[in-house]
Amino acid sequence: MTRTLRGTEVDPPPEKPPARTGRGARLRYRLGVARREPTLFLGIGLVLVLLYLVIAPLVSIISDGFAVHFGDDFKAGQPVGALTGYYLWRVFRSPVSTELFWQPLVNTLIVAVGVTAVALVLGGFAAFLLTRTDVKGRKALANALVVPYMLPSWTFALAWLALFKNGRSGGQVGLLQAWGVNTPDWLAYGAVPIVICLGLHYFPFVLLLFGNALRRLDAQLEDSARILGASRGTVLRRITLPLMLPSLSSSTLLVFGRILGTFGTPYILGLPVDFNLLSTSLFSAVRSGQQGVTAVLATVIVMIGVAMVLFDARLVRQTRRFVTVGAKGAMERTIALGRWAGLAATGAWTLFALSVVVPVATLALTTVTITPGVFSADNFTLAFWTAEHLPGAPGFPHGVLRGTELWSAAWNSVRIVGMAALICGLAGLLIGYVVVRADRSPIAKVLRQVSFLPYLVPGIAFAAAFLSLFAVQRGPIPALYGSIALLVVTLAVTHLPYSSRSGISAMTQLGREPEEAAQMAGARWLTRIRRVVVPIQRGPLITGIVLPFVSGIKELSIVIMLTTGGTQLLTTLSINLVDYAYAQMANAVILIIAVLSFTITYLTQRLTRTSLASGLGG
């Protein structure tokens, strides 16, 4: 390579400062170094962009809560734009504050605690079976039990309605009611079904986090305690649980945080009995054009989210001294289940059936029946999938597979989420690169923290904040509302924490040598990234792209407020169909999303020979 020689000749070695001092020379020297080793500058750039994308939306939405909006002047008794406490008063103190805020807050806490408990019990049980026992078919189970997480979260809610719906929400009743079983309101709508549905969706989260920690726990620690005479209960209480605390608290808070920002399930199951969470209350404020109230509610959700993570950080810091992976030899002990084996396996497979088979089969059944629960030949039809003309559904007058709506939504989903995932994956790797290479520099520390920030903000509140920031042109940054760029940016930022985590951990494992070798051969920075770093990190990079993609393709809470006529996604199409009471077609679209999400995950796992459940199945 000729360029190599030239490169080594021209660029001064960074160790030797130039003889001539003076500002210009120093700057030129620094730039020269930066060109070949731009880690620091890259880091600064990333930090600035991320700070803008995370902090500016929050500032924008918080300030929205304190200024009188158009049309509210006579309510607030102040002119438009004036500083006001009216929205705070309305949300926290007014006669309707109970409906707008306090009741939804209580409901959110109830649901969050309930879902966390269900997810912990189910996930903990599954993790224990898969990592600590000789239950049959561990590998198959491990793969099967993460499937619920690949389904859009409100799949369960729609399936629940298809089964349990009663007269309380109008329309046709569900299967049970059609067969003469009366389903009480508390079972059909509100807290109970929301907790169950979300619990079934989120337990794989706990299974993965908790399972991995449990697997790494050295069984010798427990054995020692037993030898010293501790009872099983004491071992569990004094040894196992404390060691599990970090992963336990992380999974708890992860689930808890997700609940704060989740929208689909509470929207579908809460509306008939007027059971609002903060997320649905926020959404109805957006839809009724109450920007001030929206801002206050979003701010509260963000504050709760931040408080949770700070709490988690404290908890984890206190327990960090316990290291579960030591340098000493560790032992894994599997408990022989003996006569419990059959029961345990049945339990685990039942869980799979309840969380995957039943909802999917129910939804599939509804899409081919005209009146739910009637099993006569003339009640079965493929019309909702393929009919050229569907009478009685003027807003969507043909089967879902006909017309352009489904296909353009699917194309939008793939395109928008794909771009976001790509950005996420690359940004994650770059962040990892800077954090690892510029280790010890303050930029690395800041970057690590900042890339984690979006994690603090529940999805729906983030969407509201982005909506507020990018509604109009601000300085050089154009108004993004209505463009696909807004969706791409929002999805990328909200999913960044996952990619940057994987980027950082991947880069930690890559030493400097391969890159230095390339540098010696004269490769510039971009070439090194393109030809050395990316190829070596191909696996983690693909994971860093696929995980956000799978999560984004079934994302609703974040995109529900941001889509417009031209940017309809599969998920928003489905929820629109729910709103218009076209239940069969809504369910059909959900099935399509589920199949898409499942297929992509499965294919990637095959291609990259990785597995979400890897390691769990022994």
Place this chain on the structure above:
Amino acid sequence: MPRSSIPVHRRWLTAFAGLALAVAACAPGPAETGAGAESAALPAPVIDRDIDLDKLVAAAKKEGSVTVYDSSGDIVEVAKAFTDKYGIPATGVKSDVGETQEKLTREYQSGNTTIDMALYESGPSLVGELLPQKVVYTYLPGDLIDDVPDANRNPLTVLSKAMVWVYNPSVFPEGCPVDNIWDVTTPEWSGKTLMQDPLGKPYLIEWFNQMASGYDKQLRAEYEENFGKPLDTSAESAAHEWVAGFAGNSPVLTSADDDVSAAVAAPNQTEPRLGFLSIAKFRDVKNKGYKMAVCDDMAPFVGFQYPKFGAIATRAAHPNAAKLFMHFVLTEEGISPEMHAGGISGNSAVPVSKNNPPGLDDWDAQLVSFDRTELLSDFRNIEPMQDHWRLSKG
């Protein structure tokens, strides 16, 4: 992280919480001035006196397409008819009023417009927000204007629609089980009435407000007729009292009229129920074999008539196509897909639909008639009425 960081966080949190509470304590003062932006005069409509339809068609064709939002799914068919006639691809999107309003406003503010035109069912927010903010404007094609009565011009009424009380005639073969609107506030009908959630449907709140401003006397008289004693209430109006009684009687609230009609009138329904829904749902009598009839002897009225307005986005990406579409829906050809189940065009030259549901023959006598002079005051009363509904709901 330095050890002092947590107290700093906490200090900030405390400070913020303190500030928030302090400000929250300030309830709004009385609105004395009332000189807000929303009371600015309604912008005059744009009247296209020298309209040349051929030129408009040519200009529209050049723009290539048009997107129209409407809360009724019939818009899909209207758009198809438009495309068939002019060869310009048109997209009709069914969208709730609140969603349409939010998207129109945001698209206007951002300048990235996808919605060219809207058929819009919330008069108060049109007059109180969208028109004065110049998000949309009212366009009147000159060749049709003589047939559009003055009262329909600003804002432009494209179509008058009706919401009515309905029952299932196979469950109640004797006719509608109630003859008085106060009946639905009695325990007998607790949990058996259905309508869309008024908090999501501005035109239901509008109905309450129009009853409050124009129908106080009738409501009081019917109350006395029904219960044998005069209405004694501290509520603002008889309508407020009715709303409170109805909201507190656990009505089933839905997100779509289809859920109301299915629960009342689907072929497999046997439950005694009453629904309040748009007459558009009468199409399902034919399409899906629904058993549905208007409660035609309900006093003082069997429902509410309300206008569907038409407005073009000020920053429409296809302004001429939007104008042409507006022209189209003001003709019989264009609006008839929306009149399958009745309706009265804003253009008096378009004959009254023959498809009005049986029992609904005289709109003016049977329905709460729409008083457009109240629009601005209704706009101010949206939130108070929503709050009244919220607080009355048990």
